[in-house]
Amino acid sequence: MMGEYLAMVWPRGVPSQAAEAKRAAIEAEGDWTLAHRAHEIAVYVRGARPPKVRAAPNQGGAVIGDLFDTAATREGRAQDFPLHLMVNAAPADAARLLIRHAWGRYVAILKAGDAPPTLLRDPTGALDCLTWVRDEVTFIASTPPAHGPCAPEGLAVDWSKVGDILARGNLWSEICPLAGVVAVGPGVMRAGWDASQATRLWRPADHARPSRTWLDPEGLADLVDACVAALAKDRSSILLEISGGLDSAIVAASLARCGAPVVAAINAYWPQREGDERVWAQRIADRFGFSLVTSPRGLMAVDEAMLDQTAGAARPGLNAQDPDLDRDLAEQLAKVGAQALFTGQGGDGVFYQMGHPALAADILRGRPTPAGRAASLAMLARRTRTTVWSLMGRAMQPLARLSPGIPPPSFLAEGVALPPPHPWVADHRGVSPAKRIQIRGLTNIQTAYGDSLRGRAADLIHPLMAQPIIEACLAIPAPILALGAVDRPFARAAFADRLPSESLQRRSKGDVTVFFSKSVATSLPALRPFLLDGRLAAKGLIDIDRLEPLLHPEPMIWRDCVGEVMLAATLEAWVRAWERKIRTV
Helix, strand or coil: CCCEEEEEECCCCCHHHHHHHHHHHHHHCCCCEEEEEECCEEEEEECCCCCCEEEECCCCEEEEEEEEEHHHHHCCCCCECCHHHHCCCCHHHHHHHHHHHEEEEEEEEECCCCCCCEEEECCCCCCCCEEEEECCEEEEECCCCCCCCCCCCCCEECHHHHHHHHHHCCCCCCCCCEECCEECCCCEEEECCCCCEEEECCCHHHHHCCCCCCCCHHHHHHHHHHHHHHHHCCCCCEEEECCCCHHHHHHHHHHHHCCCCEEEEEEEECCCHHHCCHHHHHHHHHHHCCCEEEEECCCCCCCHHHHHCCCCCCCCCHHHCCHHHHHHHHHHHHHHCCCEEECCCCHHHHCCCCCCCHHHHHHHCCCCCCCCHHHHHHHHHHHHCCCHHHHHHHHCCCHHHHCCCCCCCCCECCCCCCCCCCHHHHCCCCCCHHHHHHHHHHHHHHHHHCCCHHHHHCEEECHHHCHHHHHHHHHCCHHHHHCCCCCCHHHHHHCCCCCCHHHHHCCCCCCCHHHHHHHHHHCHHHHHHHHHCCHHHHCCCECHHHHHHHCCHHHHHHCCCHHHHHHHHHHHHHHHHHHHHHHCC
8 A cells, every 4th residue: 555645636716716725734734745736736645655646748637656668568678657658648548548558556637728637547446546526626535534624525434335345245346435535446537527427448358358369378477577577666675475375476486587675575374284384485485585584373353443453544444354464564564674565466366266167168168278178177177076067067057156256244134235246247248257257356356455554564566466467367268377287377387487396286275264263253252242233233234133143153163254244344443433533523
């Protein structure tokens, strides 16, 4: 998570007086720095690592955050996007140019003359973007102020959207449950003083539809190397999280290839064998010459105070659902003095770790396979521990039955309406069943950019979620990505000459699910009253008669309900935090 930004855009004439008064109020707070001022726009930033702000030439606007040149990246060079290419382009054309020819972690404010602003948020959603109008001044920010002359009018908890998040489960990343603001979605352009004119410029489906060409493994490795190099450039110290699995090993290989200043790598481990990946992490660290710090884990205690630590951002803090790990990584970042934390997060979805039966549907539909139709079905049958005939039968079912997705929590109140699906998931015209599963996975991991202690301590970088890598892997047929002797064979082939052979051939990985279940079970004395007597229950979003039986150690450990209980607890903490902020004068 970068530092915060707060931008203002206003029409000429009388609104300029209101704008100047609001600028004075911002500057009086003392912790905001004016990063850009031109005509009727001002951009302020704050935080230990405030985002970059560059003027958009001839646009009267600005680009906030990191912006890289896609063509240079595909050629293996780490280079910022040359903003002069936007000269003379109308705002909507400039936004489309950025989507096609740039990538990064950014929000663009584009403006031409007296016309209202056009806003664009990058397709990965790495930098949040909310907007509102106050006294004819349009504000754009990562988090809105709760009070003062710049705060949105009517700012409040939007209970309908809180219910949508609870019902949607893990596919809610485009929802901001605050009334009084307009959320700009990833890859969405919004125009107008009130941002009412929305156009989705980037969709995963556009890159997942059948293509005749795609990168080979060597090309994928080169692309990952270039994206990692771009994200690592201009940094003086990096901490690398090595889980022991394939994805973080790939990021380690690319960091080593570009000579990034990795001051240390870190691996968190549990005392039990299934949660201890130190041997695997050490192999990766040794291969690339990184010093490995190992951090022991134990059962964590989740309570209101712990959840409240990351409850103040504009969206609920699901990126910190392992509070102990979040705190430990923040402390380690401070200890080694790292500016950024690099992870392998997102690789499971991008490289297609899932051995899903929908792959059989793609095979039967004639999508390219790694070893012919019959052999590929046999690979998938071995992977899923079923028969080819069973796979073929499931593949003929509608996708809604083949992969119904994660249902709403069992304790969702009956009066809560189920929201429409996430726009990325809903846009499946011409997309194969297995690619729809991949898009669902990519939608799920967008919460990895949410607020966290580690994200406040350093820039939180997930290179495998970079736009060029996502687009490239969406274009590769799912059976090619997913099917082989082990999972993610395409990604393994891409880095076969750099990773230890043991890591490349590894068929399984540690599982810490039971430890999370036990941790939440030991936290129930605090979580039970927090939820049963909480705001979600008071507003009728959860059915306490259905929830209460789950809030006991035995069902928590033996039933798969930890995720939905932690989602409810995180939402409860977020609601309480924002209600306190809004009513505090």
